[in-house]
Amino acid sequence: MRIPRCLAPSALVGVLALAGCSGGTQTDDNTPVTAPATVGTTTTTTTATASTAPTDAPTPTSDPAMPALHGKTYEQAQAEFTRRGISAARLTAAAQHKDVALPRDHDSWYVCETSPRPGAPLTGTTTVTVRLAKDFSDCTTSFNGYLYEKNDPASAP
Template sequence: MRIPRHFAPVVLLGVLALAGCEGGTETDDSAPATPPTATPTASATPTASPTATATATPDPVMPALHGRTYEQARAELTRQDISAARLTATAQHKDVTLPGDHDGWYICDAGPGRGTRLAADATVTVRLAKDFSDCTTSFHGYLHQKNDPAYVPPTTAAPKPKPKPTATRAPAPAPTKAPTKPAGGSMTTCSDGKQGYACTSNGHPVVDGQFCPKADRGRTLMATNRTMVTCSYDPSITPYRWQ
């Protein structure tokens, strides 16, 4: 179709307007892109490491010291990490003085008791005797009865005067000597008030199997069970016993 020349500019403007509507709005690719905003992350809170708890060392236990010498007791305490400086000693009897060198003396009693926990400030007290057999001898706390203030010696009755023979009477025949009985064969009363068939040098009845004093070692006497026993040493039994 031929368009008259005088309508050409109008047609051109209409075509351009239509082209603008169809293209829409263009985006400028030359503009710099907006960088994405970084989201702040929460910082990790450091976790405290657990503190190691120190384990308390238990208190040592009191060992068995009865029957041992003072030197053996000191070595046993040292072996169980108990300071020997905590050990104190005293005599078992009131009438005995503990010498400076008492390592060979025997322990009759010890405190606190066996198995007791020993605190840091606790002390160990032992009571000593020179002979272990003396541990069982006590006269109100005294080793020798004569040293006991409560002891009263028995009174000895004065002998009766012998009658004078008269001229008319013949002198009485000399009494025949009774046969000697075995040692301890007759009933007797020991100084401690107990009845037995013989008395030890400490004044106790002789009992078969019991400890015997040092002064009686080698003596043979009749025990309360009517058997003859000797104060002798047996390597399996310490110290000396009536056997």
């Protein structure tokens, strides 16, 4: 019979309590509790021991939450992931605007947006996309997704 991990301590306490009520003795914390039980004229002994062996069921761990990276540089975003124990390799950088090419060295560029949003759980397969701009003030500037109005095809000349 398998007992769920969360119920095992309660079950152990119950067994130990019952053993104590049956006249069992305990000499120290490492000695198993024994309780004599009388059935007819035959005496049997029940022994309860605490097991510290791991169970087959994995311990559920919660997924880390997406940190708030808005306004940080890409380099700071990578450091934040590392500090939280999340692989920085999960970060994918992209330009905030359609008319801006992201250079190879974009560590000093600023995070404008993230996907997923801050606070969302990051499962083991979640890829994080950060949208970057060279200047933080460019994060709020947009002409239909373009940094410069002249590059927006919808703009009237």
